[in-house]
Amino acid sequence: MYKFIGRLIQAMALTSSRKQRLSLISPNETVNSLSEIDLKALYLAKKRGIILDLDNTITPWNQYKVNHKAHNFIHNALQLKYKICLLSNASRVRTGKIAKLYNLPYVAAAFKPRKKPFQQALQLLNLENNEVMVIGDQLFTDILGGNRINCYTILVNPLEEKEFIGTKLMRMLEKAFR
Numbered sequence: 589m590y591k592f593i594g595r596l597i598q599a600m601a602l603t604s605s606r607k608q609r610l611s612l613i614s615p616n617e618t619v620n621s622l623s624e625i626d627l628k629a630l631y632l633a634k635k636r637g638i639i640l641d642l643d644n645t646i647t648p649w650n651q652y653k654v655n656h657k658a659h660n661f662i663h664n665a666l667q668l669k670y671k672i673c674l675l676s677n678a679s680r681v682r683t684g685k686i687a688k689l690y691n692l693p694y695v696a697a698a699f700k701p702r703k704k705p706f707q708q709a710l711q712l713l714n715l716e717n718n719e720v721m722v723i724g725d726q727l728f729t730d731i732l733g734g735n736r737i738n739c740y741t742i743l744v745n746p747l748e749e750k751e752f753i754g755t756k757l758m759r760m761l762e763k764a765f766r
């Protein structure tokens with residue numbers, strides 16, 4: 589995983605301009621919480637699908653309980669006829685259990701920001717990249733991965749401070765780019 593991230597940072601450093609590099613980790617929108625996302629407006633803008641992160645976006649890190657705002661968000665999105673696919677670096681067991689609560693497709697153990705799992709999620713949604721938004725709490729996994737496949741990207745504030753040690757390191761790195 590860290591080898592991969594190292595390669596990725598190297599590749600980003602080699603992209604021609606600073607502007608280009610920053611655009612890869614710049615979300616289209618930044619919100620404090622999922623409840624701030626205007627699902628109706630996005631639907632009018634032809635968005636039909638959501639690739640949704642798990643840890644610290646809809647559940648506290650490494651937990652099964654979906655946060656109440658996230659629960660309402662998923663419920664509203666499904667009512668508006670959005671398709672949702674969970675995409676997480678977490679285990680199949682936990683991701684699968686949470687996906688099952690809402691009967692959602694999912695891609696787990698994804699190693700975001702690799703492109704492949706994002707492409708798998710698009711396939712499961714059966715939608716084109718310009719119809720899909722990627723929502724998550726991390727610049728270097730969710731936003732970078734979503735931008736790499738040209739989806740609309742939305743960064744949300746993480747639900748809790750508690751997280752995987754690797755994520756903590758990534759956040760320190762993120763601060764340098766915000």
Ligand SMILES: [Mg+2]
Pocket residue numbers: 641642643644645724725726
């Ligand atoms: Mg996350």
